[in-house]
Amino acid sequence: MAQTNFNDILAFVAVAREGSFTRAAGKLGVSQSALSQTVRALEARLDLRLLVRTTRSVSPTEAGEQLLRTVAPRFDEIEAELALLSARRDKPAGNIRISAGEHSALTVLQPAIARLLPQYPDINIEIVVDNGMTDIVAARCDAGVRLGEQVAKDMIAMPIGPDFRMAIVASPAYFSRHPAPVTPQDLMAHNCINMRLPTLGGLFAWEFAKDGQELKVRVEGQMIVNNLALRLHSALDGLGLACMPEDAVLPCLADGRLVRVLDDWCPAYAGYKLYYPSRRHPSPAFTVLLDALRYRGV
Template identity: 45%
Template sequence: MTEFAQLRAFLTVGELLSFSRAAERLGVSPSALSQAVRALEERAGIRLLNRTTRSVSLTEAGERLLRQAKPAAEDIGAAIAALRRKGGEPAGVVRIHAFRSVADRHILPMLTEFERNYPNIVLDITLDDAVVDMVAGGFDIAIRIGEVVERDMVAVALGPELRQVAVAAPAYLARHGTPGHPRELTAHRCIRWRWPGQDHPYRWEFNEDGRWFEVAVEGGLIVNDKALSARAAAEGVGIAFHTEEWVAPYVADGRLVRLLERWSAPFPGMYLCYPQQRQMSPAVRAVITALRATAVS
């Protein structure tokens, strides 16, 4: 490999801290990647990575090289990619990670026109409610609620604040009564939701006199899909906790009733976020522009 290729191999491994994931991203074998990093270490005369059978970590020298060389390598990569594009038109793969709930509002509306305007851009979209590390996961753009956006990301609001409310079917309330305070939910059958990748169900969050507090509810149903929790609540299975706009159709036709609204306060809504970059590819910039156009007030 050339010196630049060796450096790129090290930067990818150093960023992901995994030879297998770095090899997958670069399209080479882990053994070839290991040889490239070793060759760079020999060229520099210093160890850059600590390797064990289970983990990879950066040495102090490796951390310094990663910090100093990554911006320049990104600029070089972007310049080379620009030379390869036909006629200078945006091209390439742009990877997007988004919460499931944003697909209909912010992704579907832009797809038809975007496909027509940028035929050489491939959108690789993952819809998942997990809060993933964008950089480690190889994503260019993410759409998620404001409270889980990393501080070092550029964040652009795509909509107003959101509010979660407890809801239940009239039949359930007739059988079990209506809770008068969020803490009374512990005596009810609640439909719990678990964040992807988490061991324990989400604790329902409420606000009293400007202070947030959590309630660890119980119940016989745990799901990882918010849409299922709303449908189950409408069937009388139990009390669900959901974004207000998502359950609005159920409330409008009487299948669900809002509960405990006094303690349901707004929180930051959906944000488009992406890493700060000295040199952003035209393809990523085109996708960001298209998604920002879907913002609602």
């Protein structure tokens, strides 16, 4: 009995995940027309329509969603196992993809990876900067980085950074026009620089705690951004108050370009953790990365 060729199913999975024949073709290294013919042949073989095509997008039908949900993870598992076999060499080797927020990528991942990669030329690391609550399994990432309390219970999590605090800051020019807030509630009368969260498009709520009292304040202001650098520059430009990771503003506090307020209302948070699926069997390359990132205290 002739064995079934699964290349057409792999082609469908690539298109469904990318939502585009063009991007999927680029990823697979084939022409768009050849990829389209392969998927149409699969639909003809199954006698099912798997994709809805429009001039602007491609999305799975109900049957396509079922095929993607049930079959794609099995190919991912096979790919992972093959990668493990190929990594069983004298030197750790392979590709590692990590999802992380901007702050953790800059302050924790980058310094560790800069020390690691020169020692292991056969390891390749991709950092996907994403401030949303990314599903690393769906995004086909090997691991992710989040604050400790945000890691799902079914994941293995490892501390990779110390506890840290947020800081509420503004420029001296801003405070020359507005009185400094004394309590978190005072922020409602201030121009605050908001952070847009990718997940659901909501605005980041500023969190405070003091003497057992916890508060979340939905601040308002003229400026909304979605990254760390713009928040910092907006505060330096006197556009309002910003809620920033403490380490990101320490130099500006030291030289007087920013002023800190509500310090006693800003608690320490559990530091960043690297997390990955519990069913994952760490490859030699991933094990090396874990050792390089493991936080051992000061």
